[in-house]
Amino acid sequence: xxxxxxxxxxxxxSGSGWMELLVANLLHxxxxxxxxxxxxxxxxxxxxxxxxxxxxxxxxxxxxxxxFDPRYERVIYMVRDPRDVVLSQYRDLRGAGEERTFEAxxxxxxxxxxxxxxxxxxxxxVGSWLGARSGYPGFLLLRYEDLLADPGFxxxxxxxxxGWPSDAETxxxxxxxxxxxxxxxxxxxxxxLPEPFVARLEAAWGHVMACAGYELVTRDRRAALDPSLLGLxxxxxxxxxxxxxxxxxxxx
Numbered sequence: 001x002x003x004x005x006x007x008x009x010x011x012x013x014s015g016s017g018w019m020e021l022l023v024a025n026l027l028h029x030x031x032x033x034x035x036x037x038x039x040x041x042x043x044x045x046x047x048x049x050x051x052x053x054x055x056x057x058x059x060x061x062x063x064x065x066x067x068f069d070p071r072y073e074r075v076i077y078m079v080r081d082p083r084d085v086v087l088s089q090y091r092d093l094r095g096a097g098e099e100r101t102f103e104a105x106x107x108x109x110x111x112x113x114x115x116x117x118x119x120x121x122x123x124x125x126v127g128s129w130l131g132a133r134s135g136y137p138g139f140l141l142l143r144y145e146d147l148l149a150d151p152g153f154x155x156x157x158x159x160x161x162x163g164w165p166s167d168a169e170t171x172x173x174x175x176x177x178x179x180x181x182x183x184x185x186x187x188x189x190x191x192x193l194p195e196p197f198v199a200r201l202e203a204a205w206g207h208v209m210a211c212a213g214y215e216l217v218t219r220d221r222r223a224a225l226d227p228s229l230l231g232l233x234x235x236x237x238x239x240x241x242x243x244x245x246x247x248x249x250x251x252x
Contacts, residue, residue, distance in 0.1 A: 004059040006162055007072040008042070011125040012065050013088040014080035015144035020063055021178035022155055027061070029170055032177050059163075067120045068128035073138045076158055077129045079212050080144035082122040082201055083189035089114065106197055110204055123205035127230050130211050134234045143213065151175045207231055 008023065010016035017035075024033040024041045033041060039048045043062045062072075086109050090102055098105070108114050112121030119125060133139035140161045147154045152171055159166035189198070199218040202209065206216050206224035211234050216224060225231035 001071050002058055002060060003073065005072060006059055006061050006074045006076070007069070008061060008063045008076050008078065009069075009072075009129065010063075010065055010078040011080070011085065011119065011122050013085050013092065014078050015147065016063065016065070016078050018178060019076075019078050019142070019147065022151070022174055023061060023158075023164075025174035025177040026155065026159060026164055026170060029165070029173060065119055065125075067125050068132045070132070074162070075129070075133065075138065076140045076142055076162065077126075077133075078142050078144060078147075079126055081189065081214050082126075082205060082209065083193050083198060085122055086197075086201065087189060087192055102197075106200065110200065121205075123208045126212060127205075127208045130208065130234060131230050134211075141212070151179075 008016065008019060010019075020038060020042050021033060021035070024038055025031075028041060031037075040052050041061075043053055043056060043060055045053070045062070045064065086106060089109065090098070090105050093105070100108075110121060112119065112124060120128070129139075130141070134141075140158060142154060142158060152168075152175060155175060156166045156168075156171050158164075159171065165171075195218065202216050202218045202224075206219050206221070207228035207230055209216060210221045210224050211228075211230055215221070
């Protein structure tokens with residue numbers, strides 16, 4: 001660990017791959033960065049060779065899919081609507097030969113029992129970061145849907161937060177190169193996720209979704225937040241520090 005490390009954190013299938021390409025192309029405008037060379041430019045503790053981790057110049061950019069880690073003082077956390085995350089994960093697994101029904105899969109998704117590493121559920125992962133760091137000056141919440149809708153604005157926002165180049169030409173070039181290397185996909189839970197499954201996700205994580213600025217369709221957002229410790233923590237942070245408009249809207 002180095003004190004000036006910057007962490008790109010997220011839950012799986014939350015758009016982090018695209019964000020990493022954007023950042024790598026932003027920091028290396030003289031190179032056309034693709035997925036093949038990404039591990040040498042943005043450190044992944046599980047994939048980057050130890051010699052490359054040691055030799056990397058500061059400030060390093062590190063990517064990780066994990067619950068809250070207090071060692072990192074500067075964090076950009078990428079969040080995506082869990083109603084789209086569950087569809088994205090299921091499609092990936094179906095492509096890899098998954099034979100479980102979606103109903104069986106969503107039960108495991110809610111329990112956080114997927115993959116060979118325990119990353120927690122979506123609610124545990126996102127909630128741990130929001131609860132611990134909302135209002136903290138070294139924390140930036142970035143929603144995948146916002147980045148998809150206006151990549152120029154939100155990449156510039158991340159660049160200003162991190163101290164990276166943020167001039168319009170460099171931002172535009174990074175977006176063009178990253179978008180050609182990995183196509184971003186828009187969410188479609190509204191058409192593809194049956195309401196009973198929407199209700200299950202919102203019943204489990206409605207308070208976390210509301211704190212991240214996502215609208216609920218099967219329960220009242222205020223009712224989801226009122227008994228929530230996470231809602232109280234974020235409301236307290238909002239009083240003490242200026243935070244992202246998405247969270248400010250959620251706690252009103």
